[in-house]
Amino acid sequence: MILTNIKNLSLSELSDRLKALGFEGYRARQVKRWLYQKDVTLFDEMTNLGKEYRRILDEHFTISSLSIQEVQESSDGTRKYLITLPDEKAIEAVMIPTESRNTLCVSTQVGCAMGCGFCYTGTMGLARNLTIFEILDQVAVVRRDLKDKKKLTNLVFMGMGEPLVNTKNLYPALEILIDPECFAFSRHHITVSTVGIAPEIEKFGDKTPVKLAVSLHATTDEVRSRIMPINKKYPLKKLFESLKKMSLPKRNRITFEYVLLHGVNDSLDDARRLAKLLAPVPAKINLILFNEFPGAPYKRPPDEWVLKFQKILLDKGYVAVIRKSRGRDILGACGQLAIEKNAA
Ligand code: SF4
Structure with a gap:
């Protein structure tokens, strides 16, 4: 048997x-x-x-457990875990501490099929979906590693893979993560990030009470399709239609991630268009400073430019936060450790 x-x-x-x-x-x-x-x-x-x-x-x-193959700790306390799966493939999970919280960035697939141009994981293609156990056990092994030193408070599904193409395993895992008799995370402290799988976004609010983030990264279909191939299938109009249809608890906002790529999506016209695009949905914006990786075709804008971009959004009444790169010494390229391991 x-x-x-x-x-x-x-x-x-x-x-x-x-x-x-x-x-x-x-x-x-x-x-x-x-x-x-x-x-x-x-x-x-x-x-x-x-x-x-x-x-x-x-x-x-x-009762199975995943095992940690390697841990790298950055000077700012960020811990990057290379985790081995039962079939010897590898994934990454990254624990990012701040004064008020300890966030774990969780993977949902080995590799990714979405091919975003600014992402190192996208260069390896998709190997397979993670199972319910493999999603959950990333949290369990890191919790075990941290023991009493630090308590995980927040989870973000922003590691390797696109969560909304693995909903079969994502939703049961989320249910276990927020169950008070299991991992007992607050639903307000879990965020699932998607590139914009429109048909799944429509259903998201009915399937789980956790928060949603959308990787937007461009304000025109022309630029977005260039850096995020998924936009050819679900262009901006379709994406925003699905967001408007999604049921959202009162006072909840959708987070829009926007990685600033110098000369590509960071013009002041982009900032104005972004403000306009987000007007129909309750939104907050994370402006992300690009982490350059080996062979990356993009550059990070100068700090003064980032502030100008942010000011336009703030003046329009948005919450727009600049996300500092954490663990730059080890996090130069998310997915790099696992990609090297999977290729070995
Ligand atoms: S950014 Fe996310 S969705 Fe895009 S290629 Fe990388 S892992 Fe996949």
């Missing part, structure tokens, strides 16, 4: 499977607490379950 990796089940699947094995209804709650809160690696450690229950679990399931 092939055993099931118990951490690959959604919460409803876990409950159904245990019921079918003769467990009382409340047992699923006990099991999920052991798995995700207490992070046990053996069914025998589930001490409030009788011996017979533990034997049945052992007979049908395994």
Whole structure:
């Protein structure tokens, strides 16, 4: 009999499977607490379950864990993890500390098919989607590594891959991450970032209560299609139609990520167009300073220019924050560690 990796089940699947094995209804709650809160690696450690229950679990399931292959720590405390998957492929997760929070950047795929021109991961193409277990266990292994030194407070799905093409595994994983008896993250502290998969954006608000960010990065279809090929399939008009249709809890805003590429998308006309484009949706803007990587075809604008761009947005009443690069000494190119490992 092939055993099931118990951490690959959604919460409803876990409950159904245990019921079918003769467990009382409340047992699923006990099991999920052991798995995700207490992070046990053996069914025998589930001490409030009788011996017979533990034997049945052992007979049908395994508890797997991912392993950290390498950690690089930057001078500013950013920790970049290279994590090995069961098939020996590798992904990255990055923990970014600030004074008030510790954020983990989580991956959803090995590689990525979206091919954004400013992204190193995009250069490797897509190998495969991550499973529910592989999404969740990035959080578990980093939490274990940090122990009591630091508590993870926030998650951003901005690592390798496009989350909204792996919704089958993303949504069950998010449910476990916000469940108070599992990882217990606040839904306000989780953000899923997408390049703009319009049909999935429409459904996003009905599938999960966590926050959405859109990688926008251009204000015209001509430029956006050049740096983000997905725009040919879902151009700006379609993208904004889907955002308007998405159900959004009151007072929630959509974050728009805008990486400033000098001479490409950072003109002052771009700033004015951006303000106009975002007017129909509740928006806030993150202006990102480009991290140059080996062979990158783009440059980062001078700081004074970034401030001019920001001022136009602030004057129009937007919240527009400049995101400093963190861990520049190790984070020069997101995806670089994993790409080197996967190519080896
Ligand atoms: S920016 Fe995100 S969606 Fe675009 S290629 Fe990189 S990983 Fe994929």
